[in-house]
Amino acid sequence: EYICxxxxxxxxEYICxxxxxxxxEYICxxxxxxxxxxxxxxxxFTWQLxxxxxxxxxxxxxxxxxxxxxxxxxxxQVCLYNYTISSEQTIVVTQNASVCLLCSETxxxxxxxxxxxxxxTLASYILDVPSPQTTLNSVLVKCTSTIKSTAFIVxxxxxxxxxxxxxxxxxxxxxxxxxxxxxLVVIEQMWLDPNGKKVSEFSNYDMQFVNxxxxxxxxxxxxxxxxxxxxxxxxxxxxxxxxxxxxxVPLQADTYVIQGLSVQxxxxxxxxxxxxxxxxxxxxxxxxxxxxxxxxxxxTVLTLMDLTGGNTGIYTCSVSNVVGNSAxxxxxxxxxxxxxxxxLNAFAVDNSSISLEGTNDFNGYSSLVFVxxxxxVDRYPKDGISVLTLSLNTSICRLHCLPTLxxxxxxxxYSINVSLTNAVGLTSDSSNxxxxxxxxxxxxxxxxRIVSITVNQLRVTWMPPFINSSTTAxxxxxxxxxxCASIINPNCSSGVIPSIPFFNTSHLLSGLxxxxxxxxxxxxxxxxxxxxxSIPAVGLTTVDIPPPPENFTLMYSLQAGSTYLSASWSETIxxxxxxxxxxxxxxxxxxxxxxxLVIGQNTPTIRSVVNAETLNVSFxxxxxxxxxxxxxxxxxxxxxxxxPSRIATTMTGEGVPSFSRLxxxxxxxxxxxxxxVNWSVPMxxxxxxxYxxxxxxxxxxxxxxxxxxxxxxPTIRSVVNGTTLATTLTxxxxxxxxxxxxxxxxxVGEGSLSNIST
Numbered sequence: 001e002y003i004c005x006x007x008x009x010x011x012x013e014y015i016c017x018x019x020x021x022x023x024x025e026y027i028c029x030x031x032x033x034x035x036x037x038x039x040x041x042x043x044x045f046t047w048q049l050x051x052x053x054x055x056x057x058x059x060x061x062x063x064x065x066x067x068x069x070x071x072x073x074x075x076x077q078v079c080l081y082n083y084t085i086s087s088e089q090t091i092v093v094t095q096n097a098s099v100c101l102l103c104s105e106t107x108x109x110x111x112x113x114x115x116x117x118x119x120x121t122l123a124s125y126i127l128d129v130p131s132p133q134t135t136l137n138s139v140l141v142k143c144t145s146t147i148k149s150t151a152f153i154v155x156x157x158x159x160x161x162x163x164x165x166x167x168x169x170x171x172x173x174x175x176x177x178x179x180x181x182x183x184l185v186v187i188e189q190m191w192l193d194p195n196g197k198k199v200s201e202f203s204n205y206d207m208q209f210v211n212x213x214x215x216x217x218x219x220x221x222x223x224x225x226x227x228x229x230x231x232x233x234x235x236x237x238x239x240x241x242x243x244x245x246x247x248x249v250p251l252q253a254d255t256y257v258i259q260g261l262s263v264q265x266x267x268x269x270x271x272x273x274x275x276x277x278x279x280x281x282x283x284x285x286x287x288x289x290x291x292x293x294x295x296x297x298x299x300t301v302l303t304l305m306d307l308t309g310g311n312t313g314i315y316t317c318s319v320s321n322v323v324g325n326s327a328x329x330x331x332x333x334x335x336x337x338x339x340x341x342x343x344l345n346a347f348a349v350d351n352s353s354i355s356l357e358g359t360n361d362f363n364g365y366s367s368l369v370f371v372x373x374x375x376x377v378d379r380y381p382k383d384g385i386s387v388l389t390l391s392l393n394t395s396i397c398r399l400h401c402l403p404t405l406x407x408x409x410x411x412x413x414y415s416i417n418v419s420l421t422n423a424v425g426l427t428s429d430s431s432n433x434x435x436x437x438x439x440x441x442x443x444x445x446x447x448x449r450i451v452s453i454t455v456n457q458l459r460v461t462w463m464p465p466f467i468n469s470s471t472t473a474x475x476x477x478x479x480x481x482x483x484c485a486s487i488i489n490p491n492c493s494s495g496v497i498p499s500i501p502f503f504n505t506s507h508l509l510s511g512l513x514x515x516x517x518x519x520x521x522x523x524x525x526x527x528x529x530x531x532x533x534s535i536p537a538v539g540l541t542t543v544d545i546p547p548p549p550e551n552f553t554l555m556y557s558l559q560a561g562s563t564y565l566s567a568s569w570s571e572t573i574x575x576x577x578x579x580x581x582x583x584x585x586x587x588x589x590x591x592x593x594x595x596x597l598v599i600g601q602n603t604p605t606i607r608s609v610v611n612a613e614t615l616n617v618s619f620x621x622x623x624x625x626x627x628x629x630x631x632x633x634x635x636x637x638x639x640x641x642x643x644p645s646r647i648a649t650t651m652t653g654e655g656v657p658s659f660s661r662l663x664x665x666x667x668x669x670x671x672x673x674x675x676x677v678n679w680s681v682p683m684x685x686x687x688x689x690x691y692x693x694x695x696x697x698x699x700x701x702x703x704x705x706x707x708x709x710x711x712x713x714p715t716i717r718s719v720v721n722g723t724t725l726a727t728t729l730t731x732x733x734x735x736x737x738x739x740x741x742x743x744x745x746x747x748v749g750e751g752s753l754s755n756i757s758t
Contacts, residue, residue, distance in 0.1 A: 167244035175203040175220035188223040246271030251330040267317030275319035282313030309336040333365040337426040351410035360397035366422035411439035439473035442524035442531030450539030455514035461506040475524035514544035515577040543577030546635040546642035554648035568616035577637035579612040586631035625655035625686035654687030657744035657751035672734035687746030689722035700737035
């Protein structure tokens with residue numbers, strides 16, 4: 001709209017800026033300036049514009065001071081604002097609006113900006129209000145030299161308001177009222193989004209679901225109209241900041257670093273407002289002293305230097321803002337030497353090898369790859385230090401993962417050290433242990449003598465073996481073993497006599513079986529174990545009387561009308577020697593026929609001897625019928641007769657009874673036809689008497705001699721109960737001689753006749 005001064009401007013034609021004017025800040029207008037209303041007015045003027053920002057409450061304003069040097073009066077229709085400067089006053093205008101100023105003191109219509117005056121003087125001054133520039137200095141505008149003709153031109157500035165809102169919530173934007181000058185009317189308001197797109201035709205704008213893309217500068221545009229129908233626009237902006245929850249990108253996986261080195265643990269994050277960042281160590285421990293924390297954009301870095309085993313643990317990155325917080329952790333393993341084996345000892349030792357065991361429960365966070373065993377022997381210093389290396393491929397070494405040392409000297413002390421190396425080359429050593437290899441076992445002793453002491457004892461004597469003290473430990477004890485295999489005494493058994501003191505070279509074996517060959521051997525024992533056995537030697541125990549025969553039984557038998565006893569028994573065990581024969585002893589233990597003959601079972605009255613091969617016997621030594629016999633048997637060796645067996649008892653059978661004795665016949669006075677017959681019990685009875693029979697006949701008769709028929713032709717027979725020893729005969733002939741006898745009867749039959757009584 002204006003032709004402004006340039007380097008080619010004819011200074012005589014234009015009134016331009018002074019020589020000190022910064023041409024980039026001021027506009028110099030020519031007389032041919034075309035005004036906005038299209039009218040070509042002859043104006044000759046120049047002005048300087050300056051401003052100053054003043055803050056008060058929530059509103060910032062810029063005060064602009066205009067100095068006009070020459071001004072031709074213009075009509076009021078060209079300006080949004082029309083003011084007459086008649087006193088000291090402040091004029092509030094909107095940006096980008098035109099202002100017409102009229103000086104009330106027409107006699108001295110000179111315009112002054114600060115201390116600079118410009119002529120010729122004019123009564124009025126037309127200016128356009130530019131957009132606020134906060135870098136301008138304050139300028140005082142005067143239309144005369146008096147203080148009351150001073151005007152302050154004030155342009156309100158609405159600085160951007162910062163609105164904070166959390167993501168996923170609702171936001172309402174409200175356009176603040178704009179300070180209006182006298183006669184201004186709001187004709188339109190709207191909201192523009194950060195891209196300049198109209199999003200609301202009202203003074204309020206509601207966002208229902210705020211997300212991160214909703215952030216930016218939202219502008220409330222307000223249009224004004226004056227009473228002169230001139231328009232102006234004021235913009236008020238709001239910076240919307242969307243706060244969103246912090247989020248951590250998953251940290252790196254477990255990290256392994258060798259001790260002494262450094263490591264950086266990185267934690268990427270996001271969030272608005274920018275979250276606060278903290279790092280923490282395992283279980284609330286303080287971060288290592290050799291550590292730093294840095295932040296670069298959205299990544300925080302924890303640097304750990306000069307790492308030690310104590311730096312192993314879980315490191316946690318935590319971020320938080322007003323919306324929330326997040327955390328993520330990573331495990332750091334500082335690789336250190338493995339723990340040395342503990343509980344190191346030899347679990348198996350012989351005279352040429354040592355098997356070690358020990359436990360390693362920490363590999364330094366790296367698998368074990370080598371085990372090295374160093375060992376030396378005191379007895380052979382020239383051997384020096386030997387080293388045995390074994391490759392491993394294990395996470396930890398438990399118990400029997402250690403190798404066996406072989407090819408060692410017997411009976412020697414070995415100093416042993418074990419070291420473990422893991423995959424990163426770090427090594428640890430155990431404490432030294434001393435292990436003694438076993439000695440060689442003793443060689444065999446020599447049995448020099450075996451003597452029978454008693455029937456069940458043998459004393460064995462031996463000579464110790466030769467001992468090489470450089471390889472073989474002394475004998476600490478002896479062991480004697482013995483065995484027997486006797487047909488004569490099958491009950492003999494073997495035995496072991498351990499722990500005989502080393503200073504004894506003889507031992508008495510007891511509890512042996514007599515008359516038996518024993519095979520005996522001796523061995524020595526030292527720290528190397530059980531030595532060789534001696535050449536076996538044989539000793540014979542002496543003979544003893546045999547024990548009682550077993551299973552003795554006794555049985556009665558009747559053979560060819562005779563009374564027999566049969567006895568049997570088992571072989572004597574042990575025999576205690578060679579059995580030369582057996583003796584059977586019997587006696588009567590009770591006798592119903594002759595109780596006066598019983599003399600007791602311990603006083604045998606019958607003895608039968610049989611040879612050693614016979615285990616039974618039958619005999620009849622005038623045995624008595626119906627008699628109880630008690631018997632036992634003994635065995636005999638060259639040492640004498642043994643103890644009796646158990647007593648067996650049996651009863652002989654019944655026979656016919658013997659004749660009755662002492663038969664008496666007598667008459668009964670007053671009874672001429674009666675005779676009384678008495679008798680005694682037959683001896684022996686040979687059984688149970690069931691009844692008696694009385695036989696009589698007439699042996700002499702004075703009345704009837706012709707009837708005498710002899711004593712052996714009985715004419716009278718009377719049977720009497722076996723428990724009765726008398727009977728009365730009746731119906732006899734008076735004064736007649738009778739001859740009588742008696743017989744006894746058992747279940748076997750009738751016995752012999754008694755004596756004849758007359």
